[in-house]
Amino acid sequence: GDSVTQMEGPVTLSEEAFLTINCTYTATGYPSLFWYVQYPGEGLQLLLKATKADDKGSNKGFEATYRKETTSFHLEKGSVQVSDSAVYFCALRNQGSNYKLTFGKGTLLTVNP
Amino acid sequence: DAGITQSPRHKVTETGTPVTLRCHQTENHRYMYWYRQDPGHGLRLIHYSYGVKDTDKGEVSDGYSVSRSKTEDFLLTLESATSSQTSVYFCAISDGAGAGGANVLTFGAGSRLTVL
Numbered sequence: 001g002d003s004v005t006q007m008e009g010p011v012t013l014s015e016e017a018f019l020t021i022n023c024t025y026t027a028t029g030y031p032s033l034f035w036y037v038q039y040p041g042e043g044l045q046l047l048l049k050a051t052k053a054d055d056k057g058s059n060k061g062f063e064a065t066y067r068k069e070t071t072s073f074h075l076e077k078g079s080v081q082v083s084d085s086a087v088y089f090c091a092l093r094n095q096g097s098n099y100k101l102t103f104g105k106g107t108l109l110t111v112n113p
Numbered sequence: 114d115a116g117i118t119q120s121p122r123h124k125v126t127e128t129g130t131p132v133t134l135r136c137h138q139t140e141n142h143r144y145m146y147w148y149r150q151d152p153g154h155g156l157r158l159i160h161y162s163y164g165v166k167d168t169d170k171g172e173v174s175d176g177y178s179v180s181r182s183k184t185e186d187f188l189l190t191l192e193s194a195t196s197s198q199t200s201v202y203f204c205a206i207s208d209g210a211g212a213g214g215a216n217v218l219t220f221g222a223g224s225r226l227t228v229l
Contacts, residue, residue, distance in 0.1 A: 034217075042222060042223075043203055043220035043221050043222045043223055044156075044203070044205075044218075044220040045220070046217055046218070046219075049217070089155060089156065098144065098161065098163050098169070099144050099207050099209050099218075100146065100158055100161060100171070101146075101158075101205075101218055102158075103148075103155045103156040103157075104155055105153060105154060105155035106155045106156075
């Protein structure tokens with residue numbers, strides 16, 4: 001079945017550092033890929049998405065590129081802020097799945113001033 | 114924010130008691146989902162609905178049932194709660210549309226359930 005593997009956390013960075021959170025997936029066909037973010041005490045919010053190979057999703061300075069050859073969708077940000085501290089989830093949606101999302105286990109990011 | 118309301122937001126109950134969590138939406142979206150979030154497991158799908166009275170199981174459905182008698186409400190029931198069902202439960206909705214066919218789930222704020 002479909003699965004998502006993302007790097008284990010927690011990740012702790014200083015403000016203005018470069019961020020990478022790795023995400024790889026296993027799926028048949030051509031899934032759509034997503035990054036969701038969960039701030040403390042809140043539900044999940046969509047951060048960015050990509051629907052086909054080589055698409056780049058971007059939002060709030062975060063970027064991720066859909067790499068079909070490596071089945072990856074790594075999240076990057078050039079300069080993190082304290083306000084980026086949150087849990088980040090990689091997810092996929094496969095065709096014909098009634099739009100269900102399969103999530104990775106989440107990566108906790110803490111950014112220190 | 115999309116109109117999703119989960120209730121109750123917090124509940125403490127005892128083993129063996131029935132519990133019902135409610136998800137209410139004002140978006141008229143067709144699809145609704147219940148996930149549970151646990152440390153080390155991320156989010157796992159319990160049940161989902163693709164229309165009124167149309168529901169199906171997710172990957173961790175044992176011990177849970179759902180009902181959807183109208184578009185706006187999706188109920189999750191634990192018939193006899195166990196300590197392993199202590200978790201944070203999230204409802205999500207989708208209209209199944211989106212650019213390029215991508216589905217975007219919108220999540221509620223969560224319901225924290227503790228089973229003693």
